[in-house]
Amino acid sequence: METPAAPLELDPRQRRAREAFENLRDRICAAFEAIEAEAGGAARFEFIPWEREDAGGEAGGGGVRGVMKGAVFEKVGVNVSTVGGVFSPEFAATIHGAESDPSFFATGISLVAHMANPHVPAVHMNLRFLVTTRCWFGGGADLNPPIPYAEDTRDFHAALEAACDTHGPGDYARFKAWADDYFWIPHREVRRGVGGIFFDHLEIEDDAGFVAHLAFVEAVGEAFLAAFPTIVRRRMREPFGAAERAAQLEWRGRYAEFNLVYDRGTLFGLKTGGNIDAILMSLPPVATWG
Numbered sequence: 001m002e003t004p005a006a007p008l009e010l011d012p013r014q015r016r017a018r019e020a021f022e023n024l025r026d027r028i029c030a031a032f033e034a035i036e037a038e039a040g041g042a043a044r045f046e047f048i049p050w051e052r053e054d055a056g057g058e059a060g061g062g063g064v065r066g067v068m069k070g071a072v073f074e075k076v077g078v079n080v081s082t083v084g085g086v087f088s089p090e091f092a093a094t095i096h097g098a099e100s101d102p103s104f105f106a107t108g109i110s111l112v113a114h115m116a117n118p119h120v121p122a123v124h125m126n127l128r129f130l131v132t133t134r135c136w137f138g139g140g141a142d143l144n145p146p147i148p149y150a151e152d153t154r155d156f157h158a159a160l161e162a163a164c165d166t167h168g169p170g171d172y173a174r175f176k177a178w179a180d181d182y183f184w185i186p187h188r189e190v191r192r193g194v195g196g197i198f199f200d201h202l203e204i205e206d207d208a209g210f211v212a213h214l215a216f217v218e219a220v221g222e223a224f225l226a227a228f229p230t231i232v233r234r235r236m237r238e239p240f241g242a243a244e245r246a247a248q249l250e251w252r253g254r255y256a257e258f259n260l261v262y263d264r265g266t267l268f269g270l271k272t273g274g275n276i277d278a279i280l281m282s283l284p285p286v287a288t289w290g
Helices: 012-038 150-165 172-182 207-235 242-261 264-271 276-282
Strands: 046-053 059-068 073-086 103-115 122-131 135-144 195-203
Touching (some): 012 103, 012 122, 073 276, 103 276, 135 172, 135 207, 150 195, 150 207, 172 195, 195 207
Antiparallel strands (some): 073 103, 103 122, 135 195
């Protein structure tokens, strides 16, 4: 898949991070299309490039929005963006390392899958590399089942724990607790799923640190790629009826509330002039509110 025209001058670290996210995107999309084929479907990802202009009308990078709607994946979005520019003064004050200089660079992958069968959990993953006056990685992944299964929760967490345990920057216990706190819906007093990991501000001081932190972030992506398709195949042929579908649609309403009210990634995209359709691809195709 081609990288969209995005006339940003990238240094070696920025280019390496973007390439890692694009490679992960391509492999995830291929894995999801294979599942659709196994289910007898013909759905494929549609990839839509977009370009960004900063507040002054200058080129500010862009990205590719990938969306598939099929028999197993009712709606899945896998986006990679690479953007740069200048934060607004108000927003710069809220961003790590941008208080004195609002210039920024960001590249990352964002994925949300809403599944046709209520027995198959929805899922989210986001991995990113940001540069202000500081330089760091962030991200995470969490499982969001309308109908939880202990086996699925255990396997998902085990894969993420293994990724953390084999890389220096990883800290599973802290990142799991961070996810539990972050993916909390205060006005509902519930978590939006069964958790995962969340981390931010994994700071990089030198090239060795960049290599180590990138290896950890790539390991998280590999853990996701190993765990989630296995869970999908385990559940995608489970029979379900109207009651299970109703529970799924009500749960999706909670998911939408979190993403629109509390999610930091949604706010970052909106505040930096990102592609609206790419930012809001996390919203489910159908949801209900009681």
